[in-house]
Amino acid sequence: MNIIEARQLNIGYGEIPVLHGLDFGIPEGRITVILGKSGSGKTTLLKSLIGLLPPLAGEIRFCDTLLDFRSEKSLQDHYRRIGVLYQNAALLSSLNLFENIALPLRIHRTDLREKDIREQVEKRLAQVGLEQSGGKLPGELSGGMRKRAGLARALVQEPKIVFCDEPSAGLDPITSTQLDRLMIRLNRETGTTLAVVTHELRSVEAVADRVLVLHDGRVHFDGEFGELITQKDPFIESFFLRTT
Numbered sequence: 295m296n297i298i299e300a301r302q303l304n305i306g307y308g309e310i311p312v313l314h315g316l317d318f319g320i321p322e323g324r325i326t327v328i329l330g331k332s333g334s335g336k337t338t339l340l341k342s343l344i345g346l347l348p349p350l351a352g353e354i355r356f357c358d359t360l361l362d363f364r365s366e367k368s369l370q371d372h373y374r375r376i377g378v379l380y381q382n383a384a385l386l387s388s389l390n391l392f393e394n395i396a397l398p399l400r401i402h403r404t405d406l407r408e409k410d411i412r413e414q415v416e417k418r419l420a421q422v423g424l425e426q427s428g429g430k431l432p433g434e435l436s437g438g439m440r441k442r443a444g445l446a447r448a449l450v451q452e453p454k455i456v457f458c459d460e461p462s463a464g465l466d467p468i469t470s471t472q473l474d475r476l477m478i479r480l481n482r483e484t485g486t487t488l489a490v491v492t493h494e495l496r497s498v499e500a501v502a503d504r505v506l507v508l509h510d511g512r513v514h515f516d517g518e519f520g521e522l523i524t525q526k527d528p529f530i531e532s533f534f535l536r537t538t
């Protein structure tokens with residue numbers, strides 16, 4: 295079963311599409327990596343899938359329901375059911391980690407009592423190994439810790455899917471490997487679907503169950519990671535050679 299279905303999607307800015315005729319599904323409970331050269335449209339695609347950029351044509355279905363960009367209710371429902379780890383983690387610098395992670399609950403779950411919020415946030419902090427750091431400000435953390443905090447915030451509403459844009463950008467190889475392991479563990483333990491944008495081959499190999507390759511404004515490959523590496527395809531071969 296696909297948690298997300300894209301049909302005949304054109305996405306772009308103004309009238310000019312960056313991506314054309316995209317048809318693909320993101321399977322539930324697995325890790326899908328979105329791969330492509332710089333400027334191929336990975337972030338652009340992510341913006342539409344998370345409900346921030348209306349497609350120029352086509353449709354996005356989430357759990358078999360149309361994401362209607364003209365309906366505030368449809369968008370708000372969508373925002374409640376997804377989590378996003380932004381490229382720079384996008385934590386608010388004036389709030390400590392606890393409050394950063396509590397923020398989505400304070401906005402979207404006004405029915406929760408303070409005690410429930412505390413319980414949820416502490417659970418997420420522990421899940422990413424930051425149980426001792428709730429009182430710290432983002433500026434007092436390392437880059438890897440900030441990413442983990444961003445992941446905790448993405449998870450706090452128990453979303454069905456978490457989107458991650460270049461999670462290892464700016465991290466050293468060891469920290470980036472730790473973050474990959476954390477994403478795999480969360481996926482395996484909680485069954486949360488992950489859609490991860492990256493161009494780091496090491497990361498793709500470590501986390502991908504499925505891979506979607508964007509090239510020339512289209513989906514160039516959509517399949518299992520195992521199939522991708524055996525492709526006799528000049529673009530894919532050159533991509534992998536260049537990035538290793």
Ligand SMILES: Nc1ncnc2c1ncn2[C@@H]1O[C@H](COP(=O)(O)OP(=O)(O)OP(=O)(O)O)[C@@H](O)[C@H]1O
Nearest residue numbers: 307308312330331332333334335336337338339493
């Ligand atoms: N806000 C915008 N307005 C107009 N064009 C944009 C905007 N954002 C991105 N683009 C264009 O869309 C294309 C795809 O950009 P996008 O940021 O999606 O690429 P990417 O695959 O995420 O690249 P990278 O790996 O460098 O992050 C590029 O040609 C870019 O110039």
Ligand SMILES: [Mg+2]
Nearest residue numbers: 336337338459
């Ligand atoms: Mg990008």
